[in-house]
Amino acid sequence: MTETGGALGKRAVGATLWGGVNMALGRIVQFATTIIVARMLAPEHFGALAVAIVVQTIATNMAELGATASLARGTGDPDRVAPTVFTIALVTSSVMTAAAIITAPALAAAFDDPAATPVIQVLSLTILLQGLGAVPSTMVWREYLQKARVFVDVGSVLTVLVLVVPMAAEGWGAMALAWSRVGGQLVALVGYWIITPRRYLPGYDRSVALEVVKLGMPLAMANLVVFITLNVDYFLIGRLLDPTALGLYLLAFNLAGLPSAVITSVIRATAVPTFGRLYADGTLGTLAGRFVAGIAYFAFPVSAMVVGLAHPLIVVAYGSTWAPASVALATLGVFGATRILVELFADLSVGAGRTMWLFWVQVVWLAALVPALYVGISQWGIAGAGAAHAVVACLVVIPMYVRVLTLVLGIRALDLMRGSIVPLLAAAAAGTAAWLVAGTVQGSVVPLLLGGLAGVAVYGTLTYRQGRVLLLTLRNLLRGRLNTALPETAKEGAA
Template sequence: MTTASGQDRPLGHRAASATLWGGVNMALGRVVQFATTIIVARLLAPEHFGALAVAIVVQTIATNMAELGATAALARGEGDPDRIAPTVFSIALLTSGIMTAAAVILAPALAAAFDDPAATPVIQVLSITILLQGLGAVPSTMVWREFLQKPRVVVDLCSLVTVLVLVVPMALDGWGAMALAWSRVGGQLVAMAGYWIITPKRYGPGFDPQVAAGILTLGMPLAMANLVVFVTLNVDYLLVGRMLDPTALGLYLLAFNLAGLPSSVITSVIRATAVPTFGRLFAEGTLGPLAAKFVSGVSYCAFPISAMVVALAHPLIVTAYGGPWAPASVALATLGVFGATRILVELFADLSVGAGRTGWLFWVQVAWLLTLTPALFFGIAWWGIAGAGVAHATVACLVVIPLYVKSLTTVLHVSAWQLLRGSTFPLLGATVAGLAAWLATRGMENPAAALAAGTVLGTALYALLTFRQGKLLFADIRALLRPRAAAFDPAGSAPPGEAARP
């Protein structure tokens, strides 16, 4: 597993180091991914992105169902991985194989459901990544569990560079959406090989019925929740594709991915250590007092980025992707609001998994889907792709966040105000900064100049308005890591009586 020196380091230090390297990983990864999207968007038409959107819907749902949530038992840091991992491997391999075969066979029907028959071969090619993720499920989870984010930087960067190296010549050769699909397969193959190389210990398939029962008790509600949440986050693609057209779907995909960039970066950094750390903190009874600090820190970093995305949507789209993509800015402006709320939603989901509250997590996702679907229908019918963003933001604020807060306040024994108060000043500061940036750039004809000026003005104003909270936040982070480091169990062991829990 890990080296002796690595295991002897306190949990606080290991988590801090992993989070730092996770941030480096995400920063490098997003730069490469953003550059790739810009290059490909200038080579392909919007309808090609629409076909990819359909394939991604199928891939993400199948991938997150493929291992039935089994890796969560391995990732939480409780139990003996030598006992758990072989069973997790068998479950992931079997179910990912079934999901891959089902996606290939059902691709024509799935593409027809989105009213985009051209997506059929794209779905079939992209389904290969489902099997590859199943093969790499245990190695990637062990890397996550043991906080090995430093070597993971190399693996993930190699994967992204592989995508870029493959997609450009394919797009230039006229492959269209298939260039996007095959390049992702290549990137996933490199990632799987890399995780097998850097994993602290390699495991083969095996099966223990008692272990499997414990794994599925924890994992099945999480797998079902993942299924529901990915349907929830992709039902908009289905409705946009059927109610509008493939071009509108391509514009919407671009806007959704760009709006979600802040949340994906920040939550990916957090998830580098979140579930293993939250699981250990919950086991020792200290997650409740610390949860508010996580919420405050995430809000402080995330809200101003989303505010700038909303305020500068049009110059951002035109500068990055060119004039033909300008219609996507109307969706980006509304989806940017959802991007901010989604960051909190993702953090609350990780806190729920760390606390072992996967059953409640599933029901929150069900409520989210049941309320979002009609909201999306009416929003798209009234305002087109911009209406989808309005629906997302409204449901997240009025339904999803309140339900998560209700669940977490119960299990963590804190009040809603204690949990959320650290996010109020970042929200107000980001709103004022975004409004100022929008007003200052309204009359500017050069989109690149407007983007630069608005970003500088908004960032400076936000830093000024929230200077005191930012200073206190960084002081809290330093104080959190130093005094508590010695109190953490370096091996991450479970309390007495819980050692047999997977």
């Protein structure tokens, strides 16, 4: 049996479960850190951090020119590819770090927040650290070493917590958030170098570089566009509103994105290397609908609960001072669900090696989003920003991805999306039930608990049959019995 059979299924699902443990522990610590710091700092400090994160995120995702995708797909010889990837990542991350430090004053001024200048300069150090760790972290990803990665990632977020609390207490403000992230990234770098299965030094092979850039450059450009897309709202809110509104929106965006961040991080623990191997074996098209159905089953109800319980969630988590952020959270929750699907579609595209398609989808997304955000923010403030994200994602982005994947994978749109219809309708009913129940009682904790229980009960009842099928599939994959976990068409393709 080849690795694309039962062995791959067992290996991928096991790594995904460990990835889930990793994300759960990491996000719990990160969420606790945000709660603690939110009660120690003013909203405008989070606004300065939002500006710095925009710069850092864009630079980080451009820093290695998408080169690590060649390693992550798991279809080439790492001894041949890794040294060149290391060199590309190191050079470009160094250039990006220097550029961010030098242009920080101008970048902060563009966001109308001069106080963000030193925060950008400090946070830019993480770009260089991520460049140094690009190859070892990708090798850990490629070889499904998620169990060992748990200790590295949890150690990183614990470092952030240990550093940020005393710094915030001493009055460091946004700089406490920035320096603590640098410390956490340094711990992650050391950890990945320790657990990587093979260590490589920088090298250069012209033929490899051409292959890497051909695959990676469209992906890097797509990453640049998508992160501009996901952060242009910060820029417009900073220009059209004020730092306090930006801080409220950042908190709401992070909370709304928590389910998508956890789920997509779990998916990406194994997605690209698994999809790459399945595409090479000719079975990715027949399995894509199953992946979409499984992700939708877990993603949609969580996002629906965020929408239905937006106000009590904000108040319980961060305190009544942050209650105005709930208007943005309610609309951003819808976007959170669509974002999970979009991330899965992107990973399917990368696994199939079709990164140029990915780039053009992001370009159209950005072109549609900017005017929608401008109108939404101008008319309805931070709530309008969330609504713009949701409308564009549902009416523009997802239909485009479905069209692209039907061409790339050779499947029908209905086959790709059929399994997500029941979870979508059930999640809408569950979110409505949660909202109605929460509105019948006073306070914040009790409405959150009762509404959550009502929503879970409704969703569980409506999707009971699909949940049982999904559980059986996962059980068979864990036992390495791929043939009993797949539909008949997939069995034929794997034969």
